[in-house]
Amino acid sequence: MATITILLSCSMVLNLLLFVSIYSHGGWEQSWTETAAAEAEFVASISCSGHGRAFLDGSILDGKPVCECNACYAGPHCSVLLPGCIADADSGDPMFLEPFWLKHAASSTIVVPGWHRMSYEFNDGSLLSNQLESQIRTLHAVVGNAVTDGRYIVIGGGATQLLHAAVHSLSATNDRFSPARVVASTPYYPVYREQTEFFNSKDYKFEGDTSVYKNKSVSQGKFIELVTSPNNPDGKLKKAVLQGLSVKTIHDLAYYWPHYTPVPTPADEDLMIFTLSKLTGHGGSRFGWAIIKDEAVYQRMLTYMSLSTYGVPRETQLRVLKLLKVAIEEQGKEMFNFGYRIMRNRWIKLRKTMLTSKRFSIQELEPQNCSFARKVREPTPAFAWLKCEREEDKDCNAVLHSMNITGRHGSLFGAESRYVRLSLVKREDDFDWLLKRMKMLVSQENNDAGD
Amino acid sequence: MATITILLSCSMVLNLLLFVSIYSHGGWEQSWTETAAAEAEFVASISCSGHGRAFLDGSILDGKPVCECNACYAGPHCSVLLPGCIADADSGDPMFLEPFWLKHAASSTIVVPGWHRMSYEFNDGSLLSNQLESQIRTLHAVVGNAVTDGRYIVIGGGATQLLHAAVHSLSATNDRFSPARVVASTPYYPVYREQTEFFNSKDYKFEGDTSVYKNKSVSQGKFIELVTSPNNPDGKLKKAVLQGLSVKTIHDLAYYWPHYTPVPTPADEDLMIFTLSKLTGHGGSRFGWAIIKDEAVYQRMLTYMSLSTYGVPRETQLRVLKLLKVAIEEQGKEMFNFGYRIMRNRWIKLRKTMLTSKRFSIQELEPQNCSFARKVREPTPAFAWLKCEREEDKDCNAVLHSMNITGRHGSLFGAESRYVRLSLVKREDDFDWLLKRMKMLVSQENNDAGD
Numbered sequence: 001m002a003t004i005t006i007l008l009s010c011s012m013v014l015n016l017l018l019f020v021s022i023y024s025h026g027g028w029e030q031s032w033t034e035t036a037a038a039e040a041e042f043v044a045s046i047s048c049s050g051h052g053r054a055f056l057d058g059s060i061l062d063g064k065p066v067c068e069c070n071a072c073y074a075g076p077h078c079s080v081l082l083p084g085c086i087a088d089a090d091s092g093d094p095m096f097l098e099p100f101w102l103k104h105a106a107s108s109t110i111v112v113p114g115w116h117r118m119s120y121e122f123n124d125g126s127l128l129s130n131q132l133e134s135q136i137r138t139l140h141a142v143v144g145n146a147v148t149d150g151r152y153i154v155i156g157g158g159a160t161q162l163l164h165a166a167v168h169s170l171s172a173t174n175d176r177f178s179p180a181r182v183v184a185s186t187p188y189y190p191v192y193r194e195q196t197e198f199f200n201s202k203d204y205k206f207e208g209d210t211s212v213y214k215n216k217s218v219s220q221g222k223f224i225e226l227v228t229s230p231n232n233p234d235g236k237l238k239k240a241v242l243q244g245l246s247v248k249t250i251h252d253l254a255y256y257w258p259h260y261t262p263v264p265t266p267a268d269e270d271l272m273i274f275t276l277s278k279l280t281g282h283g284g285s286r287f288g289w290a291i292i293k294d295e296a297v298y299q300r301m302l303t304y305m306s307l308s309t310y311g312v313p314r315e316t317q318l319r320v321l322k323l324l325k326v327a328i329e330e331q332g333k334e335m336f337n338f339g340y341r342i343m344r345n346r347w348i349k350l351r352k353t354m355l356t357s358k359r360f361s362i363q364e365l366e367p368q369n370c371s372f373a374r375k376v377r378e379p380t381p382a383f384a385w386l387k388c389e390r391e392e393d394k395d396c397n398a399v400l401h402s403m404n405i406t407g408r409h410g411s412l413f414g415a416e417s418r419y420v421r422l423s424l425v426k427r428e429d430d431f432d433w434l435l436k437r438m439k440m441l442v443s444q445e446n447n448d449a450g451d
Numbered sequence: 452m453a454t455i456t457i458l459l460s461c462s463m464v465l466n467l468l469l470f471v472s473i474y475s476h477g478g479w480e481q482s483w484t485e486t487a488a489a490e491a492e493f494v495a496s497i498s499c500s501g502h503g504r505a506f507l508d509g510s511i512l513d514g515k516p517v518c519e520c521n522a523c524y525a526g527p528h529c530s531v532l533l534p535g536c537i538a539d540a541d542s543g544d545p546m547f548l549e550p551f552w553l554k555h556a557a558s559s560t561i562v563v564p565g566w567h568r569m570s571y572e573f574n575d576g577s578l579l580s581n582q583l584e585s586q587i588r589t590l591h592a593v594v595g596n597a598v599t600d601g602r603y604i605v606i607g608g609g610a611t612q613l614l615h616a617a618v619h620s621l622s623a624t625n626d627r628f629s630p631a632r633v634v635a636s637t638p639y640y641p642v643y644r645e646q647t648e649f650f651n652s653k654d655y656k657f658e659g660d661t662s663v664y665k666n667k668s669v670s671q672g673k674f675i676e677l678v679t680s681p682n683n684p685d686g687k688l689k690k691a692v693l694q695g696l697s698v699k700t701i702h703d704l705a706y707y708w709p710h711y712t713p714v715p716t717p718a719d720e721d722l723m724i725f726t727l728s729k730l731t732g733h734g735g736s737r738f739g740w741a742i743i744k745d746e747a748v749y750q751r752m753l754t755y756m757s758l759s760t761y762g763v764p765r766e767t768q769l770r771v772l773k774l775l776k777v778a779i780e781e782q783g784k785e786m787f788n789f790g791y792r793i794m795r796n797r798w799i800k801l802r803k804t805m806l807t808s809k810r811f812s813i814q815e816l817e818p819q820n821c822s823f824a825r826k827v828r829e830p831t832p833a834f835a836w837l838k839c840e841r842e843e844d845k846d847c848n849a850v851l852h853s854m855n856i857t858g859r860h861g862s863l864f865g866a867e868s869r870y871v872r873l874s875l876v877k878r879e880d881d882f883d884w885l886l887k888r889m890k891m892l893v894s895q896e897n898n899d900a901g902d
Contacts, residue, residue: 032495032557033488040484040562055568056561057582057769068574093571101565106483108565110507111491112770114552114777115559117506120544120734123519131508157608157760164759172651195758199619200653283571284765307646308615309608309760314735316764318508319563326565 033111044105051429052078070429086404087433089422092232092382096346096425097281100338108326110319117314127311128155135324136289140266142328143336144371145256147268151291152298155312156305159254159275159288163226164195165308166271166290169300170224170248171204177222177246181207184226185241187233187385187413189252192226209414210241221246227269228252230261233413233421234363235381237261254278255382258332259339262370262377271297278382278425280323280335287312287320336372343380346424346431350384353435357442358449361387384422396420403444405437484562495556502880503529521880537855538884540873543683543833547797547876548732551789559777561770568765578762579606586775587740591717593779594787595822596707598719602742603749606763607756610705610726610739614677615646616759617722617741620751621675621699622655628673628697632658635677636692638684638836638864640703643677660865661692672697678720679703681712684864684872685814686832688712705729706833709783710790713821713828722748729833729876731774731786738763738771787823794831797875797882801835804886808893809900812838835873847871854895856888 039056043065046054052069059066069078072085101108121127133153140146156162171180179202184192186209196206207213210225227249229238240249251269255261255278275288292298305311327335354362365379386407388396396418397409410419424431490507497505499518509516520529523536552559572578584604591597607613622631630653635643637660647657658664661676678700680689691700702720706712706729726739743749756762778786805813816830837858839847847869848860861870875882 031488031492033484033491033560033562035557036560036562037482037484037488040564041482044483044564053566057568057580057772059581091571095570098566098569101569105564105566106486109484109487110563111484111487111560112563112766113491113495113556113560114774115504115549115556117508117735118549118552118733119546120542120728129508130510157764160758161760168650191758198754198758199650200623202651202653277571282569284568284762286760286762286764303649307611307642307649309612309737311735311737313608313737313764313767315563315766315770319766321508323565 032113036111040109047077049073049077049079070427072429072433084404085433086406087437088406088430089424089426089434090406090408092278092423092425093283094278094281094382094425095427096342096431097335097339098427100335101281104326104334107329108323110322112315112318116318120310127305128153129314129317129321132317132321132324135321139324139328139332140291142332143258143263144266145258145263146253146272146274146291147266148291151293152295154290154292154298154301154305155317156288156290157286157309157312158277158283159252159273160191160195160286161305161308162273162275162288162290162301163191163250163252164199165301165304166250166273166297167196167204167224168199168201168304169297170250170271171201171222172300175222178203180204180222180224180248181213182224182226183207183210183213183242184228184414185210185231185238187231187410187415187419188226189228189232190408190412193414214241223247225249226252228254229267230255230379230381233383233408233419234385235261235365235379235383236363237264237368257339258336258370258372259343260381261379262368263372264368265371270294276320276323280327282320282323285316285319287316332372340373340377340380343382343424344378346435347378347380349435350424350438353438353442357445359388359390359393359445360442361389382423382425384424386420386422388418388420394418400441403437403441405434405441483564487562491560498528500524500528500530521878523880523884535855536884537857538888539857539881540875540877540885541857541859543729543874543876544734545729545732545833545876546878547793547882548786548790549878551786552732555777558780559774561773563766563769567769571761578756579604580765580768580772583768583772583775586772590775590779590783591742593783594709594714595717596709596714597704597723597725597742598717599742602744603746605741605743605749605752605756606768607739607741608737608760608763609728609734610703610724611642611646611737612756612759613724613726613739613741613752614642614701614703615650616752616755617701617724618647618655618675619650619652619755620748621701621722622652622673623751626673629654631655631673631675631699632664633675633677634658634661634664634693635679635865636661636682636689638682638861638866638870639677640679640683641859641863644865665692674698676700677703679705680718681706681830681832684834684859684870685836686712686816686830686834687814688715688819708790709787709821709823710794711832712830713819714823715819716822721745727771727774731778733771733774736767736770738767783823791824791831794833794875795829797886798829798831800886801875801889804889804893808896810839810841810844810896811893812840833874833876835875837871837873839869839871845869851892854888854892856885856892 043054043056048067051073052067054065054067067078072082074080137148140148182196182204193206223242225242227238227240231238251272253272254275270293272291277283363385367376367378370377393399397420400407407420407422411417494505494507494516502524503518503520505516505518518529523533525531588599591599633647633655644657674693676693678689678691682689702723704723705726708730721744723742728734814836818827818829821828844850848871851858858871858873862868
């Protein structure tokens, strides 16, 4: 009897505890975030065999978003490997960082209520969140790749929008030297030329390779030099070539992060452009920032943003704020080491493959001290800059294409056609295919040589 | 004894049920959306007295985001009314719709995982979500304000980006009629002039009021006419003025929604631009779309988007998809009726105030049949187009300013300085201040007249 009474008491206490637990955890309470959270969890739980992913805004079949498969995979769960698939190494889409964000889903997720920041402007009339601006400054302090103290910051729709805003702002002085001559050292990122030509402004004109104008700058009018460091496509750390009062310089530092290069010292240039795409892998978020010394240039770039798109979406700014917080957790060690490990591994595999080839070569880069890693490191750039060494292989991209490899044609970078840029930053699946095809190409060469 | 045993059994069954409940509701299970949801719920719960709001990316004090107060309010909970505050009716920021989204928080919230759509492109290589495109078409079908069947859709960073993309795309044919003459009927939206002049292209030039070129179009080269309907600032439904083979027309239909105007018939123009800002009130999301008949123009606008920003952020597209789903719930009745009720109420109050004034007048618009509301309705436009009627009140904005009212100067719209645009779409607090000040202005006039 006494035992049963004790058991009853215990059971009732347990009941009480369970009730309290349910209420304190909101298990029975319908909160306004619940539906959206349940939708997100449901979509995340859909299995796509590790070769694809379902998204909240994907196509729906039987009430369920369907898997979107990686290149070379198909089937409802992306489990079918397509034979003879082309290895696409064209785009510099840094999906190699996706696994990091899958692993950090809990800390990097945001909830955006329907009423979040509906207004055109923040309360101070600006188009940039104070918190985000300060987070960007903290990020550079942690990584040590750029000076931000006393500098202005403008955000934009990726480096894409900022590059044009910078060219526009540096050339927007209607004087006798107009139009400004926009130049870049060969091989250069193709968008510099495409964009400058496309907008067809009275104020600036793309004039190709910087080296043509070396030592001639003063006599030949106003120049805007685009400097990419590390360079896209070849990964070299670069310095400005032109000097003089009539020369303005834009430093595109998209790849100046420890995944891709040793970071010897914080960059401290007049106008530096960075992008989230290459930092965290979120190319789809269209977010970049410029760090600017001169206030007048800063003001002109703000006007550009205002008349071009009236700023960057507030939901994007909220998301970027969260992503940057995760990126600098543990002083950035987690994300940058994750990214560097993957890139290093890919470079080791690619170099091993290329070592036996005489027909193809890739760039060689010197190890340097990386202040972030506190040691000497070999560069692990985003792209292999492949050269076809045989006299007859004038169109190197065509040679690769015949072996089902798609790269980006050297001529687009203002270089010879015997160069091709191969992207090493895409998904694991993409890199695996590229490596497989490259191995076949090199082994075919060696077989031919053995005939 | 038997009673206690039964009680024990009941208690144990209850224990079991409570355990099951906890597990099935995930009360003890740490799901990856939990932290973000808890953060969002916490911020939403911060009280700002109905005159402000706390946001997830707001400044932090004592570990809590602080209230951001509406104009004319201050204090930690925005409960302090600032005396002598200026009634700011300058910006067309449609915050009058914020209460709708607060009411529909549960259905309009999104959860964005860190790994959501990181890639530069959707799986089909495009920069526009299929689901979103189809949602936009459904929206127009429900409202009946635009034909989308067989038309192309391009999205951009608000109408701002699309307007320039359209001008660029329609003028991008280097021929003997270059540069194209960009015109708009006075009074026109100031951004047309500002933007076209700012980009300083070789291909187009802003040439002011359309009426100057009426009946002269063929002989005077290539024209791009911007038609705003209902017009910003005066709310009139407008048609194109210029005709002819060398004339291209851009229809800015930002306000062609049932909140602001009777919608007599679905618009079916060559190039129509819409924006989320005026539809749902989300100006901060920088989202607009163009509906285009001609495939070549569509392709040129896609290229513009690609070289300008490389598309609209994926988190924005996800959010817009969700917002549009809510907007068309119950065939759009909830949101459009909510918006219309507020606007109608504001117009009734403003007209009543203006009725006794001889010094000031506002535009009068004819009632028309609205196919969405299925009845004849008076227009309820976003702006009052105020005129100072006295000879000596040449600078009407200065007159208003002396009474602590800020409007937008008529000269910016290419109109006389005796006109001022007053925004009626801002928050309830802003409208209340404007009305109060207008009442004072009119009552002062009547007192003066009675002297």
